[in-house]
Structures are given as structure tokens and as C-alpha cells.
Amino acid sequence: MSRKTKLSQYDKNMIDVLAEPTREEASALLKHKTYAKEERLYEDMSELGRGRRRFMSGIAAAGAAAAAAGTLGSASAKAEKLSVPEWSKSMGRPIDPKVYGLPSKYEGHYKRNRTDVYVNKQNFSDWSMTPIQHQKGIVTPNGVIFERHHAGIADIDPDKHRLVIHGMVKRPMVYTMDALMRYPSVSRFHFLECSGNGLTDWLKPLSKTVQQTHGLLSCSQWTGIPISWLLDEVGMSKDAKWILFEGADGSGHARSIPISKAMGEGMLVFGSGGEMLRPENGYPLRAFFPGWEGNTCVKWLRRIKVSDKPWHLRSETARYTDPMPGGKWRQFSMEMECKSVIANPSGGMQLKGPGDYTIQGFAWSGRGSIKAVDVTTDGGKTWRAAEVEGPVMDKCMTQFRYNWKWDGAPTKIASRAVDSTGYVQPTVEDLKKARYIAGFVQHHNGIFPWSVSANGEVKNAIA
Amino acid sequence: MQSLKLAVIAAIAIGFGGSAQADLKPSSGFGKPITQAELSAWDIDISTSDGVGLPSGSGTVAQGAKIFAEKCATCHGEGAKGGTQFGQMFGGLDSMTTPKRKLNPSSMFPYAPILFDYTKRAMPMDAPQSLTNNEVYALSGYIYSLSGLVPKNATIDAKYLSNMKMPNRNGFISDDRPDAKAVRCLSKCN
Incomplete structure (x- = not known):
């Protein structure tokens, strides 16, 4: 620049x-x-x-x-004469004796939005999306972490909450929240993404903004304890292979998790972003499987049951499976693959004429860390490496930036991430060669282009 | 000297951080032993591939039709044809190889007890876990009968559901990703 x-x-x-x-x-x-x-x-x-x-x-x-x-602000031709504003000539708001601070009243646009592209007829089994175009850095504020519930938001008294671990174990146990919080806690930065992120925009640009296309994505520092500690405590049978995680909300949402993931990175999380989980994110306790679809990270966790086989529940057969050629369905596809998107500028924004712009966005991978992000500003003909900002962490949102001088001609911009396994983020065309893409399909990690028109209008250009 | 000290401290911190999880594991836990009798009210899951966990009790298709009309039709529609909240719950058994796959218990579930598990834990949406086992058996029979998987005069119980052969039994494949083969092209890419 x-x-x-x-x-x-x-x-x-x-x-x-x-x-x-x-x-x-x-x-x-x-x-x-x-x-x-x-x-x-x-x-x-x-x-x-x-x-x-x-x-x-x-x-x-x-x-x-x-x-x-x-x-992307206004190109005002001429500076205004500076005057001394009121807030410089008066005392500010006094300090409250006790308060939970809120964002400035001028930041009212920074809101989670209920899905409005695929509109459910009720808002109990429904979802809301994170405005990642407004996110500063890689940590999503707790108030805008995306939501997906199956029977509304449970409001649980932590003193009355219990976690049970049983099934193929030697010593079935029950835990209070106080008991769980006596263990030394661990805190880790990880992204959390719904497998349905992007499901409306495979073949047609139905969404306008990046909040609608990619807002089932958030990132936080999660605090809790390794699930392995408790599984060791109850003593699993040597035949144990799968573990059920079940929520205490009205849907009793449950998923079967392979023992390797539970004993590896699996966490029982009670904190995020420096405080206890918000009710909509599973207060007071949720499962967390880094890099795996949000659906497996069961909220309001009440029960863990050990078995030698998966349960094949509704949420792992009729839902959360991916259509494949020949009438088949891919089951237990829980890893979230490497993905990236440009958040600024993105759909619904307006460039104020040719000139210098910083392209900014996020990349993440459920299989490891981000190795590189490439950006194209000529519709995919050429790609150049963007600056990837550290810390680059395992299975964590990673910010990238790329300085671009827009010449004013219509074009398409997009990002493409590469993860530590060497996997390159594919195009929708690449994915279509392997999967059956029709209707609202899960696990969309395709390259996502935005078009820029001559007048600076930025639009969803997925098809 | 000062910087050397700092470097040593940093190295220890990094080393410790890498294995903190193992190091911090307490030598004893804080759980309280619980018996099967004490946790039985919560032990509601069904191992759907073999029916283990299905309770005693039974219900008929006719009873299911009546219960559905009373407790389910408000959202799912009369005769499960689709209602104010949710879509049609039957048919489409041959739709999997067509461009418009129909998703409902009969067409999708590889094992019949999945419907029992889900209905018992989550339905009706405004009063989950309120149905008796007999009611859930009856409703399961009724829903499957609408797709012709169960005769209209059937009585459904644990054995019946466990033995049903579902049309989509072999419709699932395991996760074989990564499946996309993208290359990192940098110039003259399209």
C-alpha cells in the first residue's frame, strides 16, 4: 500500500x-x-x-x-473543522458498585441473527448466527456465539444439575457441578462450527451476508476438564468402543462418540471466554470435541454412557448425515474440514470507489492448524498468500489479511485455506465430484466467492 | 544472564504446557458412586441396532392413531400429512435414488427402534418424556403403518420393533473423507 x-x-x-x-x-x-x-x-x-x-x-x-x-468508510473529500465535543467538556458515567458491562449503545448492530434464509416455522428447534463480519480478532464474544437448539434454551440451576457416567464401566458415578469444578481446569482455544454452516448456499446464492453464509461459526477459549479423567475414574470395560453424550434439555439431544475422540481431546466444558457458559451455549456443562461438528458438543450435558457400539439415534441417521451418490448417506462425518471465508469486504457491503482495501477473513480446520491462506482478487485466475496472523492454534479460528488495490473493475474475490495435513480447501465443484449436492446439505467447506461490481457493491457469488 | 534465565523459564513453561493435562490429573476423583436403581429414571436410551433398552409394554396401530390425533397432529398435521410446524411423516421409501429424497422415519431410519428412542425422549415438543411406553409403542406402530411397514392390525412391542427390517437399512456409509482432491494452484488457474 x-x-x-x-x-x-x-x-x-x-x-x-x-x-x-x-x-x-x-x-x-x-x-x-x-x-x-x-x-x-x-x-x-x-x-x-x-x-x-x-x-x-x-x-x-x-x-x-x-x-x-x-x-470501508466514506471517502469524504474534505476534512471537517474539529470542534470540542460534549464528552470532553463534562464528566462521564460514574462507576457502578457492581455491574456487568455491555457494549456501547452505538454497537447495536452487533447482534446474533436468527436464521432468516431457511426460515423454520417455530424458534425452538432453530438456529441463530454469529456476525463474523464484525468480529475483532479470533475470539467470539459470548453474547454472539451462534446457537442451535432442538427444544429451546434450557435454564438449569447448577446446584441441581447432575452428570451421570454409567454403562460399560466398573464404577458408575454421579457428579455435582461443585464436584466437577474441584478438578484442575484446563483452557483451550478452539473454533466451534455447526455442520450445517453454509447449507443454504451450495449452488445458488440464497444468502446475502457472511453472517448468513458462515455465521454458524464461533471461537472461544473453552474451560473445563478432560473427559478422560472421569472415564478413568469410572473404569471402562475393555470392550468399550463408543460413548453416548446426552443433554438435559427437552430434546434430550444425544450423540454417539468414538472412544478415541472422547479419551483424546474430549472436554467437559463449563466456561467460555472468561466466564461460565451462557445458557444458550449449554450452561452449566457441555461436551466439547475440538474440530468436530457442533452437534457432537452436546449442551446441558446430563449423562455419559459407555457401550461397545454406536446408538444410531435420529440425530445420527435421519439428521446430521450427508447425501452421497447412489442414494447413500455418509454417517458419523464429524470432523469439520479446512475452510476459510473473506469477512471484509463481504456480501451486503459497499466499497467506496477504487483504492486500497484490506481483505480480512478467517480460516480454520478440524484436522489441525492453518498452514496458509491464499486470496484471489481476479475471480480465481491467480492466488497469492495472505498474511496469516498468529497465534495460529490447533483447530482454532485464524485471522488472515491481504492488502488489495481495487482498480474499480468488476471482479470476484475469495480465500482458500490449507491446513497442517496439507489438505487444500476445495471448490463446490470439487466437492460435487464426490458427494451428492441437492437441497440443504451439511458440511459445506467450499471456497466462497464474493463479487464486486463496478459501483462497489459486494454480493454472494457462490454460483 | 537475565535473558538466559528468562529463556530457561520460558522453556520450562512451554514443556509443562505441552503435557499439562497429564500432569494435572488428580490422583483421586470427586464422583459419587450411583446404582442402576438410582439412575434408572435417566437411563432412557435405546441401542437401536439391537433394541437393547426397549422397555416392556405394547400398543396397537389403532391406539397410535388416536394418540397421534390428540397429542401430535397440532404440529405434524392430521394423519401426519404435515402441519403447522413440520412436514409429512411417511412415504418416499423409493426416493433415495431420486433428486428429491424424502426424509421421514420410514424412509430414513436404518433401525425401527430409533423412532421409539426419539419419541420417548423428545416428544411432544412441549411435553417431552410425558408419553407412557405403551403410548410410544402405539405411536411407533401408527407412524410406520402409514408407509406400509406395519399392518393396520398390528400390536407393537420391543420384539416387534427390534425385528423390523427397514428399507434404508443399508443406506449408510462410514466417513471416508477427505474426499475432495483440490490442488493449490497459484496462477493461470481458470
Whole structure:
């Protein structure tokens, strides 16, 4: 994003429409801390040999470009005269004796949205989506972690909650929350993604925003205890192979989990993002299987039962299975494969004319960490490595950025992630060669393009 | 010297962090032993492939039709044809190889007891776990009868459900991913 580069037609156009700055404005601008950059721009302007007027205009253009790069904000041609605002001339709000702080009232747009592309007729077995286009960094605030419930949000008294472990074990046990929290806790950063993330947008662009296409995705630091500690405590039979995890909500949602995953990375989670889980995320206790579909991370966990075979419940036969060619269904497809998406700019946004923009997005993989993210800004002809921001963690949302100078021509932009196993995020076309994609299908990890029109409109371009 | 100390501390911290889980495991647990009798009210799951866990009791298709009309039709519609909340619950047994696969208990479930397990734990949506075992057997028979999997005069019990052969019994394959073969092309890609 060098300002030494030749001025674009856009910059030249801007110069011609700008008014003469007043002496006061000129003075204020010259004192601005980015003076050095503006001076370089002045050099560029000098090459054009168009005098003082263009010098001042150039400063405004630099400001506009910077604003556009950061926030896709307005390219205001001319700075306003600064006045001292009210909040600088008064005392602020006093400190409350006890309070749970809330976001600024100006951030009211940062909301989880109930699904509105696939609209359920009721909102108990339903889902809501995280606005990842507004997320700062890799941690999703607890208040906007996506939801998927099968019988509404259970409101559980932690003192009355119990976890039972039984089945093919030597010593069946019951645990209170107090008992579970006596164990030394462990905290790990991981993404959580619903297997249905993207299900409306395989072949046709039904969704408008990235919240609708990719918002069944969140990331937090999860706190709890390894499931293996408790399974060791109850002493599993040597024939044990599968373990049932069952919720205490009205749906009694349950999934069969292979013993290797439960004894490996499986966690019993009671905390996320620095506090106890929110009710909608399973308070006071949920299962967590890093990298596996959210559906396996059973919320409001009440029971763990050990067996030598899977249960084949409704949620692992008629639901949460993937249609395959020849009338078949892929079952127990629980790993979430490597995926990425551009969050800014994304569907529903508007670029304010040609110039410098930072493409920003997220990548994640249920099989490991992110090795690289490539970005295309020419509709997939060429791809260049984006900057992947650390810490790059195992099965965790990872942020990438890529500086792009948009020339104003219509194009398509997209990202493509590669994970630590070497797996390259496929296109929908690649996935269609192996699977049967018709209707609303789970496990969509395809490359997701956004189109940019000549007027800067950004749209879903999946098909 | 100071930086060396820091480096050593950092190395220890990293080493410890890598194996923290094993190191922190307590030598004894905090669970309380519980008997099968004490946990029986919660032990509701059915091992659907062999029917283990199906309780005693039975119900007829005719009884199921009556119970359905009283407790299920509000959301699922009269005769399970689809209602205010959810779609049709029968038919489509041959739809799996067509472009519009029909998903319902008869067409999808590989094992008949899945319907018992789900209905008992989760239905009706506004009063889960309120149905008796006899009612759930009756409803299971009624729902499967609508697709012709059970005769209209049948009495359903644990043995009946365990022995039913479901049309989609062999419809499932195990996870064979990664299945997409994408390459990391960088230039002249399309």
C-alpha cells in the first residue's frame, strides 16, 4: 500500500472535484501526525505539476484511502473543522458498585441473527448466527456465539444439575457441578462450527451476508476438564468402543462418540471466554470435541454412557448425515474440514470507489492448524498468500489479511485455506465430484466467492 | 544472564504446557458412586441396532392413531400429512435414488427402534418424556403403518420393533473423507 505509487484515475478525479482548503484547514492538516505520508504524496502530486490546490487535495485523498482501507468508510473529500465535543467538556458515567458491562449503545448492530434464509416455522428447534463480519480478532464474544437448539434454551440451576457416567464401566458415578469444578481446569482455544454452516448456499446464492453464509461459526477459549479423567475414574470395560453424550434439555439431544475422540481431546466444558457458559451455549456443562461438528458438543450435558457400539439415534441417521451418490448417506462425518471465508469486504457491503482495501477473513480446520491462506482478487485466475496472523492454534479460528488495490473493475474475490495435513480447501465443484449436492446439505467447506461490481457493491457469488 | 534465565523459564513453561493435562490429573476423583436403581429414571436410551433398552409394554396401530390425533397432529398435521410446524411423516421409501429424497422415519431410519428412542425422549415438543411406553409403542406402530411397514392390525412391542427390517437399512456409509482432491494452484488457474 505504498503512497509513492503513481496516482490512480480515481485520485486524479478527486483532485478535480475538491475545493480550495481554507488556511485554517491547511494548517490543521499539516499538523496531522501522518504528515510524513502526506509529504510523500505531495511529491507525487508535484510530478503532476498542478500546484498548491492539488497538494491539499492530495492530503484529503490520502485520508480517504486510509479510511477506506480500515473501515470501508466514506471517502469524504474534505476534512471537517474539529470542534470540542460534549464528552470532553463534562464528566462521564460514574462507576457502578457492581455491574456487568455491555457494549456501547452505538454497537447495536452487533447482534446474533436468527436464521432468516431457511426460515423454520417455530424458534425452538432453530438456529441463530454469529456476525463474523464484525468480529475483532479470533475470539467470539459470548453474547454472539451462534446457537442451535432442538427444544429451546434450557435454564438449569447448577446446584441441581447432575452428570451421570454409567454403562460399560466398573464404577458408575454421579457428579455435582461443585464436584466437577474441584478438578484442575484446563483452557483451550478452539473454533466451534455447526455442520450445517453454509447449507443454504451450495449452488445458488440464497444468502446475502457472511453472517448468513458462515455465521454458524464461533471461537472461544473453552474451560473445563478432560473427559478422560472421569472415564478413568469410572473404569471402562475393555470392550468399550463408543460413548453416548446426552443433554438435559427437552430434546434430550444425544450423540454417539468414538472412544478415541472422547479419551483424546474430549472436554467437559463449563466456561467460555472468561466466564461460565451462557445458557444458550449449554450452561452449566457441555461436551466439547475440538474440530468436530457442533452437534457432537452436546449442551446441558446430563449423562455419559459407555457401550461397545454406536446408538444410531435420529440425530445420527435421519439428521446430521450427508447425501452421497447412489442414494447413500455418509454417517458419523464429524470432523469439520479446512475452510476459510473473506469477512471484509463481504456480501451486503459497499466499497467506496477504487483504492486500497484490506481483505480480512478467517480460516480454520478440524484436522489441525492453518498452514496458509491464499486470496484471489481476479475471480480465481491467480492466488497469492495472505498474511496469516498468529497465534495460529490447533483447530482454532485464524485471522488472515491481504492488502488489495481495487482498480474499480468488476471482479470476484475469495480465500482458500490449507491446513497442517496439507489438505487444500476445495471448490463446490470439487466437492460435487464426490458427494451428492441437492437441497440443504451439511458440511459445506467450499471456497466462497464474493463479487464486486463496478459501483462497489459486494454480493454472494457462490454460483 | 537475565535473558538466559528468562529463556530457561520460558522453556520450562512451554514443556509443562505441552503435557499439562497429564500432569494435572488428580490422583483421586470427586464422583459419587450411583446404582442402576438410582439412575434408572435417566437411563432412557435405546441401542437401536439391537433394541437393547426397549422397555416392556405394547400398543396397537389403532391406539397410535388416536394418540397421534390428540397429542401430535397440532404440529405434524392430521394423519401426519404435515402441519403447522413440520412436514409429512411417511412415504418416499423409493426416493433415495431420486433428486428429491424424502426424509421421514420410514424412509430414513436404518433401525425401527430409533423412532421409539426419539419419541420417548423428545416428544411432544412441549411435553417431552410425558408419553407412557405403551403410548410410544402405539405411536411407533401408527407412524410406520402409514408407509406400509406395519399392518393396520398390528400390536407393537420391543420384539416387534427390534425385528423390523427397514428399507434404508443399508443406506449408510462410514466417513471416508477427505474426499475432495483440490490442488493449490497459484496462477493461470481458470
